[in-house]
Every structure is written in C-alpha cells, then in structure tokens.
Amino acid sequence: MSTKVLIVDDEVEFASTLAERLALRNYDVKAVYHAEDAITTAQSDPPDVVLLDLRMPGIGGFEVLKTIKKIDPTIEVILLTGQPKTEVTGEEIPTGLFDYIMKPVDMGELIVKINNANEKRNLSKHS
Amino acid sequence: MEYDELITSQLSFIGKVLSVFSHEINNHLAILKESVGLIGDLIELGKTSSRKDLKEILKITQSIKNQIEQTTYFCDKLNGFGHGMEEPLSAFNIHKSIEELMVLLRRSINQKMICLEKDFTANMPLIYSNPLKIQFLIFCLVEKHLKRLDKNSRIIIKTVYSNDSIGITIIPKGNLIETDEEVICNDEIYKHIIKQLGGSISQKTADETTIMLPVSLFSSSNRS
Numbered sequence: 001m002s003t004k005v006l007i008v009d010d011e012v013e014f015a016s017t018l019a020e021r022l023a024l025r026n027y028d029v030k031a032v033y034h035a036e037d038a039i040t041t042a043q044s045d046p047p048d049v050v051l052l053d054l055r056m057p058g059i060g061g062f063e064v065l066k067t068i069k070k071i072d073p074t075i076e077v078i079l080l081t082g083q084p085k086t087e088v089t090g091e092e093i094p095t096g097l098f099d100y101i102m103k104p105v106d107m108g109e110l111i112v113k114i115n116n117a118n119e120k121r122n123l124s125k126h127s
Numbered sequence: 128m129e130y131d132e133l134i135t136s137q138l139s140f141i142g143k144v145l146s147v148f149s150h151e152i153n154n155h156l157a158i159l160k161e162s163v164g165l166i167g168d169l170i171e172l173g174k175t176s177s178r179k180d181l182k183e184i185l186k187i188t189q190s191i192k193n194q195i196e197q198t199t200y201f202c203d204k205l206n207g208f209g210h211g212m213e214e215p216l217s218a219f220n221i222h223k224s225i226e227e228l229m230v231l232l233r234r235s236i237n238q239k240m241i242c243l244e245k246d247f248t249a250n251m252p253l254i255y256s257n258p259l260k261i262q263f264l265i266f267c268l269v270e271k272h273l274k275r276l277d278k279n280s281r282i283i284i285k286t287v288y289s290n291d292s293i294g295i296t297i298i299p300k301g302n303l304i305e306t307d308e309e310v311i312c313n314d315e316i317y318k319h320i321i322k323q324l325g326g327s328i329s330q331k332t333a334d335e336t337t338i339m340l341p342v343s344l345f346s347s348s349n350r351s
Binding site: 055 | 150153154156157158159160161162164165168169172187190194237238239240278
C-alpha cells in the first residue's frame, strides 16, 4: 500500500506541484492550502505523513502540529520551512515533530525523510 | 528621545522588510524548483511522447514565466526601497513609495489575515522629502494597528492633496483584540520623525491617524 502524504501549504502552486511530483513516485498524496483543512483531513482521512508549512495565515504550523498529534499521535509531521533549522529551533517547538526540510526542497532528501517517517509510523502503530 | 532608540527602531523596520522580502523570494524559488523538477519528472518518469504530457509541460513553463514575473516585480519594489535610502532628500511619488511598502510587507500582513488596502487620490504631485522616513512612519502606524486588530480586519491607507500638503490617513476597520505585544516604535518616535519631515500628525478619532506632509521640504534645519 502506498504511503499517504498530506501536504499543507498556503502556497497553492508549490503544494500542488510537489503533490504531483510525489504522485509520480507512487505516493498517495493530497494537498490542502489552509490549516483548518489539514485538521479536518487528519480527522476524516488520516495520512501517514504530513508535510507542514510553518508560516501560514491564521493558524500557524506549530498549532496544526499540536492538533494533529492530539487526533492521532502516530501521524508523523515534517515541517516545511524557509528558515534555517537553527532559527526555527529558536521558537517554542511543540513535541512530536519528526523532522524539518528546507524550502526549496531537495526531492531526494524529502523522499528519504518521508520514508523514514512512514517507517516510524508503522512501528508506532504496531507496538 | 534617545538616539539609540530611534536607530534601533529604524533598523528593526529595515530588518523586517528584508526578512519578509527574502522569505517571499525563497517561496518563489521553491515553486520554480518544483516546476522545473516536475518537467524533469515527466521526461524521466512519464511518457513525454504523449500529447497530454507535452501540454502539461507547456502549462508548467507558463507557470515558470509567471513566477519569474512576480519575482521581478517584487525585486523591483525592494530596489525602489533601497534607492530611497541613498539620499536624505529626493523628489518622488508618494503613492509609489506607499505601494513599495505595501508589497514588501504583504506576506507578514496576510499571515495575520488582515487586508491592507489603498485609497489614493488622483493627480498627486511629486513630493520632495525623505521616502525612507515616510515609509518608516507609515509602517509604525500600520504595525500599531496590526497588533490590535483581529483577523479578517482591514487597514486602509488613504491619501489626499490640498494646500501644498499631502495627507496620509491610516484607517483600521475591524474588531480590536487585547494584546501586550511590543510595537517597534512609540509616540515619541512618531513625533521625532514627523518633526524632521516638517509635517504634523493628528488623531481624528480613536483609531484614525493622519500624517500631513509639506509637498516640498526645503529647510535645511529639517534635514537629519
């Protein structure tokens, strides 16, 4: 079964193009452009891995991360950020974040992170 | 007022503009990288000989062109902002100057789900003044409202021209929220800057603030 990936980013063009590229690599991908839609999707059709933009209008990335983890703690979240990791870590990071990836995204690096996150989710689900 | 306080506020303003700018450019680059990557994927992983894929590639190249145009427009605004700092006084179009600020701060304002709108009067003459200080002043007033307004609110920047003076009014529209967030500049800073610009600042209602500026700032005593 293919890994279910949910992309959450208010940059519609970025999210939809990334979704198309991951779909070509046989991932089961859905892209949403509002934080509220990410929460609804996590409840109705839980993904294995969420690629989550840090800065979005209204509810920010960290708030979405906390809510998703409350819905299902086994869903793994990878943060998409334009900031270097050192700057992001300066903020108050909620627990449960699997990893970060910098924008512009390196596809090879992203694939490795998604697969590792999915592996962790599978282990958590079966333990 | 403390000289350091003023410099710190102005540097914070420039820093904010630069960080929003670099974030925006980075987003455009991320989209460009994905678009180019998708073309590569279609060639490598798809069936590029099909008419459907060729149409898809044409669609992506159009999207790349749009992204480049948007990035160029954005860079142009930063370029104008940078040129505004070169000379203490210059003749410029106040609307162009306000628009620069609006474009450069758009992302941070959108993130608060607040809409920044303009209501510019027609036939505005050129102003001889300091564009950076005017932008800084408008930024301070907009920022003050940004901290206090609830989401889905609006901030309108309105301009008028009368008696050789230009009026810039900042009008917030929406619900207020309680906040203890710090603002970059305080009332002392407004007064100091407006004095340097040879103008005045007034508050007509509880929220509406108007800056009046002379069209021409000649007096050397007003120069910073």
